[in-house]
Amino acid sequence: MNLDEIIINIDFEDRTGLGYEIFEVCEKNGIDKISMEVIPDQGMFIKMRAIEENKLTFLQDLKGIKGVNKISFRNYMPYESREHKLNTILNAISEGVVAVSENGEIQHINKLACKIFECASEEALGRGADELFGKNPPILETLQTGRSHRLIERKIRRNQKFIRILTSSDPIVDSKGNVIGAVATIKDFKDVEEIISKVDLKNGLTTFDDIIYQGSKMKYLIEMAKTVARGNSTIMLRGESGTGKELFARAIHMEGNRANAPFIAINCAALPDSLLESELFGYEEGAFTGALKGGKKGIFEQANNGTIFLDEIGEISPSVQVRLLRVLQEGTIRRVGGMKEVQVDVRIITATHRNLEEMIKKELFREDLYYRLNVIPLTILPLRERVEDIQPIAEHLLRKIAKKLGKKEVWLTTESINLLKMQAWPGNVRQLENVLERVMNMMDGQVITLQHFYDWTDLSTPILKAENHDGEEFTIRVPVNQQFPSMKEIVAQVEYQVLSHVLKEHNSSRKAGKILGVSNTTILNKMNALGITSTVK
CATH class of the missing domain: 3.30.450.20 (PAS domain)
Known part of the structure; x- marks a missing residue:
């Protein structure tokens, strides 16, 4: 606060005309007001030029006003205090x-x-x-x-x-x-650039033992990945967002003969082209304004004898595509602004969720680079195509989340597990983790029930869509409620709805069997078991 200024805080009882009387006292005592602020429950704040001669008279006059309870001095006006806090936050x-x-x-x-x-x-x-x-x-x-x-x-x-x-x-x-x-x-x-260069080359690496699964589809994929991990060919990981492509890349690195060398991952979509290029290939001193003295090694040089994981490879620009193709063909890189070729020995693993084949047709991705990168393609299945893995993954995630939140371990009921298995999971494992963490933050107790998901997430009764013989779409509702039916009951109810719909349009067991891919005997047996009454030919 300026030494030539003082701030007073007047605690008062609100009444008509009080503010006017306070101003009159200020005028009477020749007070030079700088600013004023009134805050409910805190009173009136007045900032003024410092006074000495008539200070006591002024304060006595203020105290004599009806409704003025207390007068105190402050170091800051409220708005100055708020400004100070804001600046402190911004500077931090x-x-x-x-x-x-x-x-x-x-x-x-x-x-x-x-x-x-x-x-x-x-x-x-x-x-x-x-x-x-x-x-x-x-x-x-x-x-x-x-x-x-x-x-x-x-x-x-x-x-x-x-x-x-x-x-x-x-x-x-x-x-x-x-x-x-x-x-x-x-x-x-x-x-x-400095932040990107501070890559921990050892921590956070994953082995195939850390990947949670129990189904045959993932078992087959992991066995295949273990086999190709022992070579040096480029690998392209395909799959939807959230399926764990980087997890696989790290496991492949640790399974191969480069496990003791660096593994560096970079998201190609997260950086602008100029920064991505200088990070991948490095630069010479004076290559551009702000370049470090002596230049800088790029990621290819830093990862020599190791592995580079290029996530979102479909996002790189044509100029970076050309330079990457040269690395794959010649095994050398040239720093930005440099003339010297530097030999590098790096295994490249890429990942994308984009349709590169369609991008090639539109001339957005080089065909020659595609074939260099797609030597060994591995497709990681979405959760909805490996339902058998949902329970062990969910249980693993719950343990991880409980540790993160400092909570006791929780469990899922059988009905809750069945509900998770029925979801489409467009965000895959990442979405599943978010849903479970949301529930764990909101709940008390150690058992997650159906009601927890209904109350705090957007999980709901799944609806299956199908088409009739004429291509018209109809829906089949899967019954899911708090008293969860068994899987056998759910299947029976779905079969009942489908069979009833087909027989309504085609009153023939043979036609119904042909449409549904089963024999007419199976249709008749199902009708009998499900209690469907219809005169069929």
Whole structure:
């Protein structure tokens, strides 16, 4: 607080005219008011120029006003305290933060942002965002359109040199959905490179013994993966999001003859092209503004004699595709800005959930690179195609989540397990884990029942869809309730619905058998067992 200023806090009983009388006392004593703030349950705060001559008279006059209970002194106005807390939080964040007002003027900037932009906060506050970020900054586009941006690379000329940053921006909206400002986070390009380079080459590696399964389909896939792991050919892991492709890549590395060498994983979709290229292949000193003195080894050099896992390989740009093809063909890399060829011995495992074959047709992915990467394709099945693995995976996840949350181990009822087995799980193991963690956070006790899933998740009675002979779709509801029927009862009810529907359209056991792929004798036996009464031919 400025020594030439004082702040008083008046505790009062609310009544008509009280504020006017307080102002009259201030005027009578020649008080120079700077600011005022009234907060319910905390009273009135007045910031004023320091007074000495008539200080006692002023305070006595205030106390003499009806409804004034107590007067005390404060170090900060409430808004100053809030501002101080906000600045403390912003300065504790490990990214630069800049917030702009509705008209694009900078309202907040934390210390790290000042360090990155090489400016004092006083220089930045009140200025237009384009003065700090350069022409057409993403934060102003976010302010105008309401759209967020992620990890956009920008080069800004400041103090006779270039600053290279990655910036993301989000709109600030009011309760009615109107954009009233925007906030940007800033990463120094050099810091991002350093973070990516700090890869723990040993920790977190997984063996095939860590993969949970009990079904024959996964057993076959793992045996195949163990066999190919002993070679050096490139492997492409296909499968939906959340099926565990990186888990398989790590296990393949640990099963092979490179287990004692580095394993480095990188998500190709998470980095802009320029950063991905310099991270994969490294760069020479002076290759670009901000390049480290002496240059830097890329991931291919760091992983020499080991394994690189390139996740989301379908997201790499054409220029990176060309450079990757050269590595596969020649076994050499050339750093960004360099002329020297560096020999590398690296096994490459890739993963994607995209249809690369369709991308090749659209000329979005190189066909020659595809055949270099797709030497050994392995497809990891989604959960819905290996229902027998859901129970052991769920039980394993519950133990893991319980440890994470510091809770006692919990169990699933038979009915709950059956419900999990009936779901489609578009997000696969990742979705299953999220559902279980949500339930464990909400529940008390140690047994997860059907009601827990109904109350706190979006799991519901599955609906099977089918088509009749004319291609018209109809639904079959699988009965799932708190008193869960047995699997035999569920199958019987589904058979009853399907058979009744077919016989309604085709009053012939032979036609019904042909449609359903069974003999007419089987149809007649099923009708008898299920109690379906119909005159059939």
